Amino acid sequence: MASISPGRPSDDGSPRYVVNYRDPEGRQRRKTFRRKAEAVAFRNTVEADKLRGTYLDVDAGRISFRAYAEEWLDSRTFSPLTYEATELRLRLHVFPTLGHLELRQIKPSTIQKLLRSMEMAETYRRVIFSNVSAIFSAAVDDDMIAKNPCKASSVTRPATSRRKVVPWPTEWVSAMHDALPPQY
Structure with missing residues (x-):
């Protein structure tokens, strides 16, 4: 389970909050926030993503x-x-x-x-x-x-062109047949 602890104050003296958590591979991770509400939201999101199996490593x-x-x-x-x-x-x-x-x-x-x-x-x-x-x-x-x-729906994929198939005239087919070697 992820935890939130107070971090070192920032240069201007405002508090910081550190979220410590383990990723699905068991590696220790941490992320720092200026506001406690952001830290709580991040902690909840990480835990929910791990439970759902949708967690993505931020470094990946x-x-x-x-x-x-x-x-x-x-x-x-x-x-x-x-x-x-x-x-x-x-x-x-x-x-x-x-x-x-x-x-x-x-x-x-x-x-x-x-x-x-x-x-x-x-x-x-x-x-x-x-x-x-x-x-x-x-x-x-x-x-x-x-x-x-x-x-994404905003990506316009290259268009597919539909060419009409035009069959060869009978004379072309006959000429091709006559030009083939006997074994074919």
Whole structure:
């Protein structure tokens, strides 16, 4: 159970309150507040989150997007070609914008800026967006962050283009059939 104790007074003489608690892994943690009401609210939230199983370590999201994305990429069971293509997309289009930011700093508005900065075909933007979203989903699953910023309602996903399938004329099919080697 978390406890609240008086801390050292601040420089201006006002009181401080320290919340001491253990995280789900058993590590001792503490956080200091200026007002007792804030300390009580934090203590109650931490204890409720631990009981619900939704507690997130405040230090977990401090890893950079680039470092986490590289770990994520190394853990994938992609074919070598898919790995190479995904790494290239991240390196060229995502790392320059998001690579230096910590996971916890990336908000839906940051994702919108990334999408707005990519001037390329809609289908390619969609592939890049799905790679970034998969990385954030893995970070949520690993309890690094609470929510995937790509799945926020304020993020406008790249549009899907629906092309109408136009069948070949009969002459083209016949010509292709005639051009095939006999074994096919």
